[in-house]
Amino acid sequence: MNATTDAAAGGTVRGRGARRRHLPSRLVLLVVGLFYLLPMLSMARFAFQRIPMYVLDASNVLSKWTAAPLLDAVRQPEFVTAALLSTRLAVLAALVTVVLLVPTLIYAYVVLPAAKPILDTISILPFVVPAIALVVGIAGAFRPIAPWFIASDLSLVPFYVVIALPYTYRSIDNSLAALDLRTLVDAGRSLGASWPRIVWSVVIPNIRAGIATAMLLVATVVLGEFTVASLLLKETLPLYLQYLQGGDPQGAFAVGLALMVVTAALLGAINKTSARRGVTQVAGVM
């Protein structure tokens, strides 16, 4: 169907050529699509089908599928502990992110535009420090002077705020840039509103989508982050996967797949909230 639209757009003279040239691009989409699909299907089969690979064939490929590995795994007390820790980290890191970014950025927009380029630059610095290098630095910096700090589970919060910063900063920055902040603030001031009141009842309602996106981004980072948690020995969900893999690989694969589905759903929600503003989330450097 798309071949015809393309040919029509190209005009009748180029019609045949366009259709011929279209074949390679269909082939690309097919191959890439299979590459995306097959590992997920393999994982789903391993996680949810109770048939060993060496007896699997065309006759039994649809039998003995079960959700039991996932249900058993999530009933383990270790899973509950890990899920609670990850949730706590996600909520705290999201709150810290918002408290840190929103007032700073509003202030930079309204009062101190000179600070904006500096803040922009700072916000992308986490890109140049890979998680594994960061954790080396954390150990070297905090272990000698504040061992109690990295011993605490919640010490991950500030690092997750920093790791998510390039994405969260852009999300809130974009939503503020779309507003005529000065006019809003002047209008509020002339009506006698105090600064906190303006921020709370004028600016924040206007950047709700950006704030929501930033919080979802933090949750995505917390759900996926393995490096720092692993090397600081914190039992978060990704670490639970590793623990489970030792004793119950099928359960670990099931939980892993579920984690990917949750991450995909979060990212889908993020794309939905940011799509209207035409923001492409180019992410990935984690």
Add this chain to the structure above:
Amino acid sequence: MVVAPSALKGDPPVGRVPLRTLRRWLPVAPFIGFVGLFLLWPAVVVFRRASERLDAVRAPMIEAITGQFGANFAFSIRLSALTAAIGVVVGTATAVAVARLGNASTTRNLIIGWSAVAANLGGLPLAFAFVAALGKQGLITRLLAEMGIDIVGAGFEIAGFWGIVLAYLYFQFPLMTLVMTPAIEGLRAAWREAAASLGADPRTYWRLVGLPILTPPMVSGFLLLFANAFSAYATAYALSSGGSRLIPVQIRFFLQGNTITGKTNLGYALAGWMIIVMVVTMGGFLLLRRRTERWRA
């Protein structure tokens, strides 16, 4: 001596200006301080410790790029560059194919939406997926064997170089597709028509118009993908059960308190070199990207 009093008299106005500036900057200080404490300070510590020689024969920063560790760095860079190069080609081809489908196409939106998800997948779950697909008991391994292609017998190992390359491509392809789609969809139909009306066939159009416009985003995409692969850790760690030669996996060994006699602080030096490589590639990426964006506007 005689000058001093007048200098003192001139002090207050000079001193007041910085004070006011300081007060104006005070509200942004928590943010800067936060990043300083939890990102910059650890990074500075990495370099400070990497420059302490202690009992080492050679400075750690030198030790980290010679001998066995130099070879491991070369291994990491080769793997990252290869996944970036394949990612650029396939990701761009996907973006071109997607752009042909037109804005309203369901397939297009499906692929773009999935790319935004897959570019962020990684870690242990991704490693699990590739073990399930291409491990010794993997589904694809088995399917290929049924077709008479014995990848295990041919020496393929999911924990080896090519196994890690394939797993990394799973997030490299979609990232490149995301980078290239706006650039390709920004190629205006008017340019193609103008070229055609001047007598250019499609091949000439791509050679003289399309490719020159797409080269900067492709180069910056390569740098981004390289940095992406170079800094990845969890997938490779899980695929290789911690045994990979990749630098991030090697660093773990030192971080767990292991030291090789005479090579103290080597872990810091490896981390330091990683940061240097990232600064160079991400710096290049951002510079190029800024230029492309200005040009497009």
